[in-house]
Amino acid sequence: MQSFIHTPTPDLAQSLDFYQRLNFQILQREPFGMVTDGNFLIEINPERFARAGVKLFADSWEDAVNRLEKLTNVHTTGDGYLLADPSNVWIYLIKGVSEWKVEPEGASASTLGNFAGLSLESTDLKRSTAIWEALGFTLSMGSVDQGWVGYQNENGFTVSFMQPNTCPHLFYNPSLTFFNGGNNPAVIKKIREAGIPITEEITHFNKEGIVDNIIVRDPGGYGFFIFND
Template identity: 55%
Template sequence: MKSIIITPTNNLEFSLDFYHQLGFTNLSDDPLWVSDGKAVIEINPDRFTRAGIKLFKESWAEEVEKVAGLTAVTTRENGCLFSDPSGVWIYLEESSPKINIHSTPESYSVLGNFVGLSLETTDIARSVRFYEILGFTQAGGAPEQGYVTYALENFMITFMKPLACPHLFFNPSLTYFNGKNNLAVIENIRSLNITITEEITYFNKQGIVDNVIIRDPGGYGFFIFSD
């Protein structure tokens, strides 16, 4: 099974330039996939496309039967789609990816170390039920800690409970953790004239901007955090 992220666009050149500025490289032109070594993102100009997650497998019949008991499922050519409780669209493709998807030990974009997607949900238990059906297993955290992380191979998703994140939150958001190097990462982002959606000082006693959020043209959030 393989997993990628989908971002919609109404201006393919603009979206591609955004990712190239950040240091992402092209994996394929049709479909248009870019990567930072860990995150694989499909930039899709189809006007019916929405931000979401695409999972590849030869058959999803068993999983779809279970999901259909929880939410409406829309049939598509070569698969189906539905949304999870946080509103994120999930595309199930009954095929193999057209190119080989593999990750590098380290992310190589300006954004630093990619650690997966973050989703904010009002019902963690219900959200993880969807992803457990699709094969995800718990990899960290716990609901009583305010978050829980699930993984499918190397693809990680962290579910955040309500009122846990004192900053803007866009579902879904790509998350990067850079530790003490995050200030340098933020300066590199500024040097590229990338628009910063939010400068976060909440976690810093000196009021220093040590975490930032940016957005891609399709609406994805990018959390560039120290941890």
């Protein structure tokens, strides 16, 4: 199963500039953007009906859709299906195989650091996890009872879920998470030097009140958590 991040944009050139300043490789500029950090792909969609979410590719979705229709509304599209989970992230199910591929290279080439997957805040963890299980994801960490859980597909793409009132900072559904440990202050410095606007400077987890975690957003509103752990 291939997995892409799918982000809308009000201005394709502006979004491409955002990712280029963060040292993502530009694979395509038109009619839609495609960028990578060497480990995952982001499709930048300028269509006015595009919404933030993910794209999943498979030869057939019929079995999954039969399960999904018991959990949420599933819409038929020209190239597959569209649904949302309780976090309201849009999930595009595309029939077939995409021409775009990336073989994970380990260390990220982007300024953002180590990609840890998609983060979602859900008002119904049980239904969210049931939906992603129907999509072929399996439990990799945490538990619903703990209020935090992570799921992963066969290609290693991770989606983590938090219950409400867990995260003491702004939370944009969906958001990409990057964990950089003690190196995060250096990562934050590079992001500032690249001229990327900081949506939130987080000091909540630092006893000395130092900004050691930040949140940024791309021009289409996709969130990025740049955290130390």
